[in-house]
Amino acid sequence: MKLSQKEIKTLLKEWNLAWEKHDLDKVMTLFHDDIFFENWTGAYIKGIKALRKAWEPWFDNHGDFRFLEEETFIDEQHQKVLYRWVLEWPSTESGFEDKPEIRKGVDVIHFKDGKIINKLTYTKTTIEIDNKRLPLHL
Template sequence: MRDAHPLKIGLKYCGGCTPDYDRVALVEEIAARIAPDAVLVRPDSGELDLVLAVQGCPTACADLTPFTHLPVWTITCPEGAEAFIQHIETFLRKETAMKLSRDALQRAIENWNVAWANYDLEGVLALMSEDIVFDNWTGGQARGKEKLRQAWGPWFAQGDFSFIHEDLFIDEAAQKVLFRWRLEWPCREKGFERRLEKRRGVDVMHFRDGRMVEKLTYSKTTIEIDGQRHALHV
């Protein structure tokens, strides 16, 4: 992310031979709407984040060759101003989105695993966004925290499962975590009901603004029962 300073936008006018609109008034409106998170400055101010070329007509005669190393946004009519403002607002939202450090992601997963170990459904859900998307190992999908609460409620109430942490991979830049686990619980397979079953799998989890927004679960196609491997049926 950028340092915590306003976005610096170099303002470049065309020659103004035959402008179709009041360029100065339009620029004043743009400056007012993007402040204080972004400012319009002289194009020779240095350390610019991007350049706004305000062209008075579709001929667009302003010389932009000094800015080939920078992103350039060109406006040739008043309607172009709104698109530019929306572009800047979207960019700033992305820049200010909260990202967890690697240590914070690791602590979040550790605390999350404690909630699983204690069959604390609300503690598990606390790390998830309201619009969480969960894909389980059967290919089924649940969208939203409330759907997960309804689906997992009976399972957590039984409290007969245990996830054992086997490995963890964290991508801080992408805000993604891969968690490798072993599940131990009473077997649901026909003919082996209630025997201890062990299965291995991974969760691929995506975070946004400090919350888990996607949890994709994958499982091996074999399970272990009484020390023997068996094909998993779903």
């Protein structure tokens, strides 16, 4: 099943709304059972159950986060999306705990059977806190 460009746009709107509402259940419905997720550190997870288990603490402990869409490119033929985002959240960086942090990144998203099968996340190596650019720590 291939999604049309309009269907991909609709799915991404659902995706953004689910993240905005911190609705992990809804976010998970958009993933294929065989999801491959690679985070910004290069660590990866295979399978929807493993991804949910990995994300539950993040959703529980970082309730005041939001992703803002900056730019989206859709390749309908190949069922791929390039999604550029900004993450605003309370920092976990040493010495800056709970201060507002801005992190920028890109997700490369592939679809299969109408669901997200691959989500590859890349982020800048700097963050912004108090209008200052700082190096991102692992």
